[in-house]
Amino acid sequence: MTQPLPAQGQPWDAVRARMTDMAGGDVKWRDGKAAVYVFNAGEDLDRVQKEAYALFASENGLGPAAFPSLARMEQEVLGFGLGLLHAPEGAAGAMTSGGTDSILMAVKAARDFARKERGLTGQLNIVLPRSAHPAFDKACLVMEIEIRRTPLKAFLADPEAMEAAVDEATIMIVGSAPCFPFGLIDPIEALGALAERRGLWLHVDACVGGYIAPFVRMNGGDVPPFDFEVPGVSSMSADLHKYGYCAKGASTVFFRSEALRKHMIFTVSDWPAGKMTTPTLAGTRPGGAIAAAWAVMNYLGVEGYRQRHGMVTRAREQIEAGVRERGFQVIGAPQLGITAFTHPDVDGLAILGQLYQRGWVTSAVTEPRGLHLMLSPVHLSVADQYLADLDWATEAARSGGGTGGAAVGYGR
Ligand SMILES: Cc1ncc(COP(=O)(O)O)c(C=O)c1O
The missing domain is CATH 3.40.640.10 (Type I PLP-dependent aspartate aminotransferase-like (Major domain))
Structure with missing residues (x-):
């Protein structure tokens, strides 16, 4: 589909405002709602990168x-x-x-x-x-x-x-x-x-x-x-x-x-x-x-990486402990920042779809069907919120909620 290039250029302030507006519909990764695609290690790192x-x-x-x-x-x-x-x-x-x-x-x-x-x-x-x-x-x-x-x-x-x-x-x-x-x-x-x-x-x-x-x-x-x-x-x-x-x-x-x-x-x-x-x-x-x-x-150095990765480890351990308490099974023994887990009775992909309704953009595994998280330091601060929403999503899926539009897999 063709798109006509604007005949007149627009002021940068106006262009930037339109971009900010477009981003309004994106996943709220700054709030820790993405556990795929984005690695959120804090506002300071975001600034150094940019x-x-x-x-x-x-x-x-x-x-x-x-x-x-x-x-x-x-x-x-x-x-x-x-x-x-x-x-x-x-x-x-x-x-x-x-x-x-x-x-x-x-x-x-x-x-x-x-x-x-x-x-x-x-x-x-x-x-x-x-x-x-x-x-x-x-x-x-x-x-x-x-x-x-x-x-x-x-x-x-x-x-x-x-x-x-x-x-x-x-x-x-x-x-x-x-x-x-x-x-x-x-x-x-x-x-x-x-x-x-x-x-x-x-x-x-x-x-x-x-x-x-x-x-x-x-x-x-x-x-x-x-x-x-x-x-x-x-x-x-x-x-x-x-x-x-x-x-x-x-x-x-x-x-x-x-x-x-x-x-x-x-x-x-x-x-x-x-x-x-x-x-x-x-x-x-x-x-x-x-x-x-x-x-x-150079900004992080060894100590900085150890500190941020320590947060990832704690987030993973907290979430894994939480999902186990709720009857999920963690697949294998993850040691780094990714974890995946399945539920014995409720379809993981249906739960994923429900979580999507609450703004969580995460991935799935399909063999077996389950949920997948690629965690960042930010997730330490939202682990409890994720687990609370997981409770809600599991119940919603148990009572018949479908995949609710969540994408299975990643990419386009
Ligand atoms: C294990 C592994 N290898 C390779 C890739 C591909 O990396 P990229 O998306 O940067 O091309 C990924 C992406 O998630 C990955 O998880």
């Missing part, structure tokens, strides 16, 4: 020679990530626009590595647990790689099932830390052992966990080895714009060595404007996203 973003909103990460400031900030952000994830000397990475982008780049690197270093030709495949994120399906669709999803065991990747699906054309196996559906960390050590035994590239998708798990562990949480400390891990994705609390459009992808990372890089010289090299899928890269990530990480 001011830092605005400072570099015009600058372009495509040109490190023109913007040594951004090049330095990106290198420092990558250095923070590599350090947190136990990367060995010589490990390297890149900032990308998000988790999907990071995963796509890791798959591309693994594919090119397989072709160039292992001499593989023909149809290639990757093997991943059923709970891995659809970003892998997207990457495989784009690159015409076969995707082999294997059944879960107790909601976790099953290394045996994965090994059975591997063959000589497998270019990557995947584990999540944690997976999106249940918030559970796959057995990365066992997958690492499989990768080493069979000479496979193991990617750990820590898009959700990469910037929370290290701090939960520092806070005393029992987080199993999931990163480069596991020798078989070749690459990792870790999103800054999730539990790194950075502005959107920021993720990291890491490789155990430069020898692996070089397969991500794209260079073309055969066109009339000279050599063009880009590390990631994007050409132009928003300076604001790089600057905001650098600013947030």
